[in-house]
Amino acid sequence: MSRFRVFFFLFACLSIVLAAAKPLRAQSDATAQVRSVLDKAMDIQTKPELQGPEHRKERAAQIRKLISDNFLSEEMAKESLAGYWEKLSAGQRQRYQSLFTGIFTDSYSVRVLDFLKRETIEYPGESPEGKYVKVRTIIMRTNEHIPVDYILENKGRKWMIRDVIIDSVSTVETYHNGFGSFLRNHPFDALIERMAIQKKAGEEL
């Protein structure tokens, strides 16, 4: 074997190794990111100084911030309206995205506030999902558990969550089905109006 050939072979091997190594590193980062978000959420929920109903608003604010910092709400909003998004004007899109972000953040915050305690969470692994990565988690309790998968997208410096799949049911898909069903019988403005009402109600929680 010529030296060139040897060099080429080594380069090819290295390329393969590097190519394989990149997702491996990405996987662990994505899982670490999910773990970090969940740990922070559990910290907020279990901080002694934030316990009790009188500190719920404080906790809610911190949870909301955690969600805002780690979820791609605007992307989720767009995907939830897939097939309809293109028909919207820029103003409608902006209004819709804004409301969606609020509603999602509120809804998710409430579930975290009500559900999440100091949990035992298993991280069975992660797997690529097209250009995204799915991180699998299982919340374990006595005689009950629930699998919650997170779809993350690498946004340069940080892995961001763009969907949460609770026991095989995608949040984004649920929004998509719900909005689609609603819009089959109502104009877009009615959806905006309904979301605005919901947003307002969510703020009062």
Next chain:
Amino acid sequence: MNLVTKLLKNLVAWVLPRPRFILAVAFLSVFASLWLAAVRLEVKTDQLELISDRHPLIAKTRMLDEFNFHGKTTFALVVRGPTQDRAIEFMNAMVSKIHADPKHFQDVFYRIDPNEFKKWLLYYLNETDLAGIRSTLEQNSTLVHSMAENPDLLNFFRLVNQDMASRMVGEFFTGFLEDEQTPQEHGKNTNPLDLEFLIKELDGFSGYLSANQRYVSPWASFFKSGSWDLQKEGYLWEGKKKLLMAAVMPSKVTGQVSKTQGSLTQLRNYIHELKLSGFSDCEAGVTGQEALNNDEMQTAMVDMTKATWLSMLGVMVVMVTFLRGFRHPLIIALSLLVGLCWTFGWTALFIGHLNILSIVFAPMLCGLGVDYGIHWFARFEEERSLSGGSRSSIIQRVMDKSGPGIMLAGMSTAFSFLPFILTGFRGLMELGMITGMGILFTILADFTVLPALSHYLAVDKPSAHATAVRGKKRYLLRLGPKGIRTILAAALILCIVSSISASRVQFDLNPMRLQAKGAESVYWEKVLTENSERSILSAAVLTHSPEEAMTESKKFKALSTVTDVDNVFSLLPENQERKIPILRSIALLIPELKPPVAISTADGGGSNLAPAVQDSYKTDLIEVLQRIRFKMQDEQAEKWGASRPLVEQMTKVKGSIDRIIQALENLPADSTKLSEFRRHFMEDIAEQWTFIKESSSASPMTIADIPPQLRDQFYQDGKYLIRIYPKESIWNEGALARFVKDIQWVNPNVLGDPVNLYVFASAFKKASINASIYALIAISLLLGFTFRSLRLMLISIIPLVVGSIWTIGIMGFAAFDFNLANSIFMPLVVGAGVEYGVIILLRWKEGHETPGRLPFSTGKGVILAALTTTIGFGTLMISNHRGIFSLGFVAWVGSICVLMAALLILPAILSFVKDPVPAVDKEALNVTL
């Protein structure tokens, strides 16, 4: 009377020299009578046979027999459990015992095999329910189709979990849109979450794994219709499905009361045994006409036996007290006993049975029949005291002097009963014959056995007390002119007040209110009556073509007194043609079920699983159950405003899952429970799928398709039976009359219990009134013939008339109504009432008395006779049978009233009548009675 006196003289002349022979004959005849009674005497319980065994209604009613279990006698077994399932379990256990005992039971009809009408079960649901089923199938089409693809338990739980997860996430994030969502979304269940179906399945699974290993199908709760649970179908429910019924056909086994009593007792023993062996939460009892009749006769027999002995004892005590010694009461009692035995023998020989009316004769006879012996010995003591002499000479004098009077009193009492024969009402005819003959037998005994016994046992020396009072004339009542007026005025006022009070006395038709309060059959009949949506008694008519059946049914239905009409066509589902399109659309929603490939060794469902495969299946099952459990956040759900029932359901689901997981984790490696349950589950789905598919594809049901056991109740050999249900309670006399008259107007050939009751009650009322009239006429004729004076005849019946008015007045005050038992009180007290009048009048007729005075010996005789009579009637009041009690009460009050009227009013009235013989040399005259 000369003829009677002559006959009596001859009889006594023949009897007195042969006391030993007379007593020997009496002893043998008593023995023969008792043997006859034991061998031949039955108790008849059929109500209609009380009217007449030749009554046309009886023959017509027998035509209905073939529609009621082909004329077989039946007991109604009623079961009430905490749940329908428990009631069914109890019933099934009872049926097993009944089937295993052919000695006591011929058969039991407790269920129509659901497989016989399963094909048409969906036709029985109304259109709204059918639309609901279609909607359930549409909304759960994902579940239905997925289960059709893989009808396995694990797949089922996975699908349930998937549906719940979808609901949960949807509720979390898009709940604010939900009320606007279209419910028609294919395969998506948008109904509010109801966990009942899941709970049923989990409970069944948990129960199967724990101990009972009985598979319970959950599909009834999926479709929200009991029709799906074929295990519960076909049972005979009553009272809004609270009472489970069965018709038990007893074998004819001899019993104390009837041929079915042994079976009834055995049936109750079985109920008792079951309750002790794990069914303490269930109640059960036996009722129905046969059981009611048995209980009624049983109670009556026991009570009458007690009453007879008590009556004898009471009479003995009174006699011992009044006659101041034991010998004479003993002679009277023995003579009475002989008369009673002869009456039993005669009844066994010539009538052959007793009925609920005639069964009371024995204690009454004790009270009435003893009077003649008392009068006999009263005179015996007087003759002994006044003239002395040997026993034979005293007996001879008593017979000569008092014999005709005693005979007249006895005859008048017998004549108050014997005219019952003229009423044509069989029950009363038999009572009249038995009691009338009983009185005559008692008199015969008093003229044969009593003198014969007296020949050996009578006390022939007067007592010191009798000697002391000898020669003194004493009076029980001394009325001056003022006293006479006071008594007559008080009697008149009492009559007016009684007449006002009597207006409140009604006629109560309800035979249930005659029965013993504590009788089990009565209790359960009452439970049935109170819980049934419609009357448990119905009238019936036979028609001979479908058209006639339909036309007649419509006419009956249009009557304002009718609530419901059933015929064989009512057994068919309604509006079948209209339901066909819905049913066919349901059929299209049911996918073909794949063969149960899941039950294979490879998949882990077979009974010969490899342990590793079973472990893997178990792990997957636990995993999915844990995921379902996570969604049961009952505390949070309540906070979010979930309904209370839903929160409770969540708690139940959590509990069941915990039990299942524990059971699965503890399941031994070689256990087949899990695979057995999976097999049951798959078979159940296959059965349900087939059922819905076949039922929704079936052609409309026809009469030929109705299960024979049910069809036979309405249609046989071209005859169509119509059952007509009254709107108002037929125990109300007016309502019964309106109902019967209305249905008879539509068709004069109507039959059935209400018609029978109406005819029976009318006949009984008429017969009771006629019996009183006939008794009064017969006695009046006898008295007219005796006194040969219309005025004296009328005076003699005054105590009866006044006493009867007072009695009905007291009934009004005591809130006693006339009923089917006590209506015969009048003819019963006629004899007693007239007897007292006759005795007082006969004494007055002797003359020599100051107006307004009643000689002591006469008064004593009347009081003593009245006391024994009231004891006879009064002992009926110990009866638990409320009918007999009420008869005892009314007759007891009646006899006291006529006694009071005789003792007080008669002397007062007689003071206005010219004395037949002026009062001279009073002390020297003998007292006739």
